Amino acid sequence: MIEVHDVRKQFGDVKALGGVSFSARDGQITALLGPNGAGKTTLLRTLVGLLKRDQGTVAIDGADPERDPLAVRRNIGFLTDQFGLYERLSTREYLQYFGELNGIGGAALKTRIEEVSELLAMDDILERRTKGFSQGQRIKVALARTLLHRPRNLLLDEPSRGLDVMSTRALRRALIALREDGCCVIMATHVMQEVTHLCDDVIVIAQGHTVAQGSPSDLCRRTGIENLEDAFVSLVGEEGIAA
Numbered sequence: 472m473i474e475v476h477d478v479r480k481q482f483g484d485v486k487a488l489g490g491v492s493f494s495a496r497d498g499q500i501t502a503l504l505g506p507n508g509a510g511k512t513t514l515l516r517t518l519v520g521l522l523k524r525d526q527g528t529v530a531i532d533g534a535d536p537e538r539d540p541l542a543v544r545r546n547i548g549f550l551t552d553q554f555g556l557y558e559r560l561s562t563r564e565y566l567q568y569f570g571e572l573n574g575i576g577g578a579a580l581k582t583r584i585e586e587v588s589e590l591l592a593m594d595d596i597l598e599r600r601t602k603g604f605s606q607g608q609r610i611k612v613a614l615a616r617t618l619l620h621r622p623r624n625l626l627l628d629e630p631s632r633g634l635d636v637m638s639t640r641a642l643r644r645a646l647i648a649l650r651e652d653g654c655c656v657i658m659a660t661h662v663m664q665e666v667t668h669l670c671d672d673v674i675v676i677a678q679g680h681t682v683a684q685g686s687p688s689d690l691c692r693r694t695g696i697e698n699l700e701d702a703f704v705s706l707v708g709e710e711g712i713a714a
């Protein structure tokens with residue numbers, strides 16, 4: 472469970488987050504929707520403790536990422552837009568390295584690597600060095616790393632960008648399995664179809680503020696608009712400014 476209240480973050484003169492509040496429940500996939508520059512990545516980085524917030528409270532299963540970073544890190548997986556792959560290592564070696572850093576080792580790690588590899592349909596790249604990997608292959612490796620330590624909370628920054636149809640389906644299956652397992656998943660995305668088909672709840676942010684939260688059908692009902700993309704545009708305004 473992730474609870475956020477009145478989180479604010481400024482970079483010099485740029486107010487990236489001007490007061491974001493929401494809660495994301497376990498066993499649900501929550502979409503983070505917002506125009507470019509709305510503050511989604513800043514919010515995710517703040518939740519995971521990579522950025523210090525200026526104001527507000529954050530609780531990841533009750534723990535504050537600034538006061539209790541180790542508890543939060545154990546319990547969270549974060550897929551960023553910077554994958555940080557090591558090109559000289561094969562996918563398996565890379566996952567072994569990060570598994571060991573997370574305190575998993577031996578047979579348990581070997582089994583876990585097989586599990587995430589199957590979950591993400593990435594057997595074909597397991598023994599290959601990551602140098603030269605395509606965007607989709609790189610995302611898969613980074614996502615596998617994110618899932619390795621079985622975090623109960625997952626923060627994913629545009630996880631489906633660059634994935635082909637088969638890989639997108641593998642990602643969806645993986646996210647559904649995590650939801651069934653009771654994980655709390657927050658996913659920043661611009662793909663409305665993904666939100667409509669996959670997400671239980673949607674947080675809409677614009678210009679660093681929470682504009683709305685509800686299921687896709689709630690948001691459509693609230694705006695009186697049938698299609699989620701149009702409902703989203705109506706909520707944030709054509710220019711990305713909250714209506």
Ligand SMILES: Nc1ncnc2c1ncn2[C@@H]1O[C@H](COP(=O)(O)OP(=O)(O)OP(=O)(O)O)[C@@H](O)[C@H]1O
Nearest residue numbers: 482485486487505506507508509510511512513514
């Ligand atoms: N390190 C930084 N220094 C200065 N400004 C920043 C920094 N990081 C983010 N910003 C600014 O904060 C605002 C929010 O950016 P952020 O990357 O969080 O948006 P986003 O919603 O993830 O956008 P996108 O959909 O384009 O990825 C933007 O105006 C951005 O330029």
